[in-house]
Amino acid sequence: MDKVSINQLSCPMPELDFEIITLGHGSGGLLSNQLLESGVFDLLSNEYLDQHHDGATINLTGRTAVSTDSFVVSPVFFPGGNIGDLAVNGTVNDINMCGARAKFLTLSFILEEGLTMKAFWEILVSIRNTANEAGVKIITGDTKVVERGKGDQIFINTTGIGEVHPTAQIGVSQIKTGDQIIVSGPLATHGVAILSVRQGLEFETTIRSDTRHFNHIVPPLMEAFGSHIHLLKDPTRGGLASVLNEVCRDSRKGIDLLQTAIPVLDEVNGACELLGLDPLYVANEGVFIIFADSEVVPGILEYLRQCEGCEMVSVIGAVTSDHAGQVVMQSAIGGRRVVNMLVGEQLPRIC
Amino acid sequence: MKFINEYRDPALVEVLMERLHKEVSKPWSIMEVCGGQTHSLVKNGILRMLPDKVRMVHGPGCPVCVTPVHLIDKAVYLALHERVILCSFGDMIRVPGSQMSLLEAKARGADVRILYSPLEAVSVAKENPDKEVVFFAVGFETTAPANALSVIQASQEGVSNYSILASHVLVPPAIEAVMNDDDSQIDGFLAAGHVCTIMGMEEYYPLVDKYRIPIVVTGFEPVDLLQGIYMVVSQLEKGEARLENQYERVVKKEGNVDAIGVIHQVFEVSDREWRGIGAIPMSGYMVRENYSAFDADRKFNIDIKKANEDPNCIAGLVLKGIKKPQECPQFGKLCTPQNPLGAPMVSSEGACAAYYHFANTLDKNL
Incomplete structure (x- = not known):
């Protein structure tokens, strides 16, 4: 398959009846569901996430590498990328540094009330594209919303899981x-x-x-x-x-x-x-x-x-x-x- | 990188080093006035390459280091005031005051902002008309034009919520203070290239005559520094005492006339207290009366008591070149960049920080 440029992988934002993230989007109730069902699940769709379950079940064999990282970069968008790219690449790289191939990622958002849906969507698309390009699957996630002034637009935590190469002896x-x-x-x-x-x-x-x-x-x-x-x-x-x-x-x-x-x-x-x-x-x-x-x-x-x-x-x-x-x-x-x-x-x- | 790499050329360095080794026959002590030069000497490993007979003594040219404690206390006090946005060059915010640094004040909720230019502080003032914006205007002659310009701009545009907390110091009186100190034994000086870019060279002729010492206006790259040192040593070996300009590609004899005009429009020369050294007559700038509305010192009229220095800190002796940083019993022990007793351990131009970051235990013999 020819390599597809990341820029070609843009994804139109769905029609929504809200423009900004509000506290309700992190409530776990109707608004949370509306946010996820509005396109987030579709965007990141895979056999694990499609279960819509509390967690994911995976099969691991051999030595396994695990690493977690939180992303708080300011500004969220910068020349050459955004916090979404970092959240995938950063954790995948931590797994790679164990001599391993990253296979799975978890994805947690802490959103600040008032973040525009447009910005959130752009970040989600970056996450999807980067994860696809890296060949890692996002298997579970979480979204919380904090009051305006209690965060800096968006914080992301990702945890990566990968298979360590059998010959790796790194330390x-x-x-x-x-x-x-x-x-x-x-x-x-x-x-x-x-x-x-x-x-x-x-x-x-x-x-x-x-x-x-x-x-x-x-x-x-x-x-x-x-x-x-x-x-x-x-x-x-x-x-x-x-x-x-x-x-x-x-x-x-x-x-x-x-x-x-x-x-x-x-x-x-x-x-x-x-x-x-x-x-x-x-x-x-x-x-x-x-x-x-x-x-x-x-x-x-x-x-x-x-x-x-x-x-x-x-x-x-x-x-x-x-x-x-x-x-x-x-x-x-x-x-x-x-x-x-x-x-x-x-x-x-x-x- | 053009205009940088040429002055870091190993082949040129080798030639200059050879000449220097040939030229020097007696032991000489040379003071580089500017902290930027100190850092370059240590960072590039030049001190270890010099002939044993050439001893570099690090001077007081670190503006952050010589800013009096009570002025930092004043900045901290203002910053903690809820209506004030305190803007500063980055170096200043970690320097300890008697209670805390601006960085700690920031952690306690103060609005402290790091800027690269005082003109940005005027913009911050315009964007925040309900707040007072104070720029901590610290520095030698180099930063004075930009600080003065910010006052002129604020005045012209009627930005009445802007003021500067000025702590400007001057190089020539500092050289005099060093020469007048009985404990210092300096044979020659490297004058600070950036300061002379603004002020020119005229002020240094009287010093050369009065103290019979060579002064060479010098740049900051390895080749600049080595050439400057070589020029001082050559004069000393011949028994000469002249003012020379190594940094000819930047420094003009008359300086930057426009910049000097801007300085004199806003500032006048006044007595100044130097942290660690004490009061030096006519050694700094204060804001002129007609711009007093933009002088934070007058505008806020706060009574901050003079604070005592940490008794363990020998910053004054280091700044005058009488002691080397590692001769301080607290160096790297009680005093580190994470927990500094004095300003020279904090600033990117402080001699103690230079030794801590770049020399450490490798260069015990420096």
Whole structure:
């Protein structure tokens, strides 16, 4: 089958006799039913949801990965996606980081009274399209509504369930001195895209979020390289620096990084310079990190280079027995410095 | 990235480093005035690459660090007032006051907003006519034109619910204060490129003559800094004391005349208290009388008592370059970015934060 563009998968909003979400839509009563029956169930339809039951029954075999995540992004719509895309991709990726293929998702909404049905519909369509594209089924869900001012339009929680690849042996304890560290794509793109539309900081840019899932990328990676892959990480909040520091702390090993090898898009770098942000600490959505035996690194690079979104894959550093617990980076000019964990939020510079 | 990568070129860095190693024969102490330069030195690992004889001393050029505690207390007090929207550059909001930071005030319900430009604060004032909007106008000469412009704009457009809480400090009096301190032994200065972009170089000639010290106006990228250091060392080795401009691609001798005009329209030079250092005569800007309606200090006339600093904090000695951050017994122990005792551990331009974030235990020998 030819690949269908997400944009082609829009779905007309049903005719409704309400334009905004009200408290009644979360009551469990008539309005709740009206909301779900108005098209939500149809939109997300599959053999599990169509049961309209309190929960879903699934069959699992082998090792199973489970992960849960809540999504509270502001603004809800941003260049390159919306909270719906994130809610699917984010949890699918967490499952992928276990060396697993995500198969099922649960989906819970906390809606703020006053959210327009148009916005909710657009988010639902994104969720449907992204889930379909990833090949995951939404098997159960929930909707609650809170009073106006008690939420920020929409919060989403998703829980993912996936099948772990039989050869996967992923964990911080698997990391060995000499392991190479690979990043699948350019850093900081998502964080800067969000910042570019955040109130008070708006700036004109062509940067779009790189939110994507790895449900079609990680399973073949595990199939080909199996236990040679020691750790997969998704450097979301806190950025690459925070994730690598966690790994150093938990593995009691050191990490050497090479600044010149870390991929960052030119326009993202420019925005970071302007805003006083360090790309190492900016949130990512569309990249993942691999710790692997050096012997399989050429193969991993060859495979990832032909995967969408991974064209800029790069070996950024290695695990070392020196400076245990610390990430040390060789700067572009040859100096060395420690890369610490993010403290608080990255704040813009003053002058 | 154009205009950035050229100044981070490893080959150029190597050439400059070689020349510097050849040039230096005696030990010299050079102060980089600006906190942005401190961060660049540490972040790029330059301090470790310098010859042992060249000692960089970190100066007081961190505006957030030298903003007096009682002014932060005043901002917090105003922010907690329900009719006030307190707008600020991001750096300022985590700096501890005597009771709390603006970030904590925000968590307690205050309307505190981080903005990149004071002109946006004027827009916020227009959008919220029933509220008072106060911009925490902190900074050296660099941020003064934009802050002044916001006052002029508010005045011209009749935005009467806008005012600034001004805490502007000036670089030349700070250099004088450092030179007049018996404990500091500085042989030469890197002057702050951004400040001189606005103010030009004229103010620095008298300092060069009075103290017989080389001053080199310097940029912020690795190549800029190394060239600036090399220029200072060259002068010192030859026994010269001149004002030079390394940052010629940006800094003009006369500065930005329009920006200076805007500053003088709104501000006048006044005595200022510097956190950790004390009062320095004629070292800052205050809002002129004819714009007093836009001066939050006069508008709200709050009596905030002067607060004591945490006795464990040696920020003043660090800001004057007398102590290095890691020489403080509390560094990384009682005092961390999560729980700062003083402002230099918070600001993106504070020396303590630079050492904590980028040097940490790797650079004990710095």
